[in-house]
Amino acid sequence: MKRQDRRILRWIGVILALVLFVGWALLWPLNSYIEAPGNASNLRSFVKIKGHPDPGKGSFMITSVALQQARPATYVMAKMVPYLSIEKADDVTGGQSSATFDRVQKFYMQSSINEAIAVAFRQAGRPVHKKYLGIYVLQVQPNSKFKGAIRVGDTITKVNGHHFNTAQGYQKYIGKQKVGTPLAVTYRRNGHEHTTTHRLVRLTSSRSGIGIMLTNNMQVTTKPRVVVDPGQLGGPSGGLMFTLQIYQQISGHDLQRGRKVAGTGTIDADGHVGEIGGIDKKVIAAHRAGATIFFAPYIKPTKLILKYEEGHQTNYQLAKKTAKKYAPGMKVVPVTSFKQAVHYLENTK
Incomplete structure (x- = not known):
């Protein structure tokens, strides 16, 4: 191979390496998000x-707040701009998929609007009329005995047959039960009602619970x-x-x-x-x-x-x-x- 041919191949290799590096820097997703x-x-x-x-x-x-998944290039840029911040993906999404995370944010928004x-x-x-439908399930914690039965997006309507008109009502009732006590939870999913029974877990040193994150699901009627x-x-x-x-x-x-x-x-x-x-x-x-x-x-x-x-x-x-x-x-x-x-x-x- 002639020297000139080797030089051309070397330049082609360098250009390809640069293209791959730029593509990696701009497109490779990292396990973090940039808040701007x-x-x-x-x-x-x-x-x-x-x-x-x-x-x-x-x-x-x-x-x-603008939120986007970090790439190597944007990660470096965020490190250089004081008002940008880098957050771990799990801290932003709670370990949920993007689709579930977006769905949860919409539940939060609708509850806030109501x-x-x-x-x-x-x-x-x-005059305003509020009908309390129950509590949206936003996340089921890994240690919850209800994991696999209750899902994100379900609305809990009763516990042990009792319906309450505030999330605090549910929390107060459940908190009085002992860790390990079976609890019958009635929930609505896709227009159908179901009931499942599992044991309560310890949330804090003094309180038991289902092991979920929640927000209010209510219907507000006005004229x-x-x-x-x-x-x-x-x-x-x-x-x-x-x-x-x-x-x-x-x-x-x-x-x-x-x-x-x-x-x-x-x-x-x-x-x-x-x-x-x-x-x-x-x-x-x-x-x-x-x-x-x-x-x-x-x-x-x-x-x-x-x-x-x-x-x-x-x-x-x-x-x-x-x-x-x-x-x-x-x-x-x-x-x-x-x-x-x-x-x-x-x-x-």
């Missing part, structure tokens, strides 16, 4: 109430009817902002007053706001969309948390720290309840 700032979307396009358009000239914005509708209508003095289309968004973190949007429309009270108001936080039946994940990314997303106010959940940490979690930051503390660095001019407002958020908007220019 997502979008801040105007909720006016999500919520429809016949005869009750949004009277505001500003906007309420729901914020999100609570938002109920809280908003009550605060507006409008007029509220239609909420969350699109591809999932999870419970939009609860507060959905409540504000629905309340503004049903009450006709302009809380926005021309302002772009973003925020995050779960909402419960009593209107309390709960903490969420990824708030630093959501602050950046809100700033990019022009928001000037950002509602951040605040839950005072217990002495136990401060003792065992060094450097603990509340949602509010992390949001404020992020805004100072990446969102100058944005006002981060701590909130513990829906009423507190409304009070701020009514009394602040």
Whole structure:
């Protein structure tokens, strides 16, 4: 073989190696995810109430975190950008498949929307009817004796023949039973009801349980009817902002007053706001969309948390720290309840 031919083959080999390396760096999936700032979307396009358009000239914005599976190239990039974070796949999905994870997030979102509708209508003095159907099964833990019988997406409607109107009711009843006690669980799947009996497992040193993660499954009826289309968004973190949007429309009270108001936080039946994940990314997303106010959940940490979690930051503390660095001019407002958020908007220019 001539020297020139060997040189050509060598160059071909180098080019192929480079192509393979670039392909690996860009396409090879890693067992981790990258969290980045997502979008801040105007909720006016999500919520429809016949005869009750949004009277505001500003906007309420729901914020999100962009989540994508890491590749070698994006993993290196995430290490270099301070506001990007890398999370283990199991920490993000709980060990579930992508399809199951997406399904669980939709359950969370629907539960959050139902609570938002109920809280908003009550605060507006409008009638609302809640029918508690049971509890969605979001995950069955590996040590659960019900694993294999109960699946993600099932709705538990009774335990030992008892139906409760809150998840706390189920948890309180089950928690009183001893570890190892047989429990008959009635659940609904694909429109059909089934019952299975297995023994309870130990959840903590003092409490027994089925061994599942759950959220509320309820039916909310109002007049007029509220239609909420969350699109591809999932999870419970939009609860507060959905409540504000629905309340503004049903009450006709302009809380926005021309302002772009973003925020995050779960909402419960009593209107309390709960903490969420990824708030630093959501602050950046809100700033990019022009928001000037950002509602951040605040839950005072217990002495136990401060003792065992060094450097603990509340949602509010992390949001404020992020805004100072990446969102100058944005006002981060701590909130513990829906009423507190409304009070701020009514009394602040």
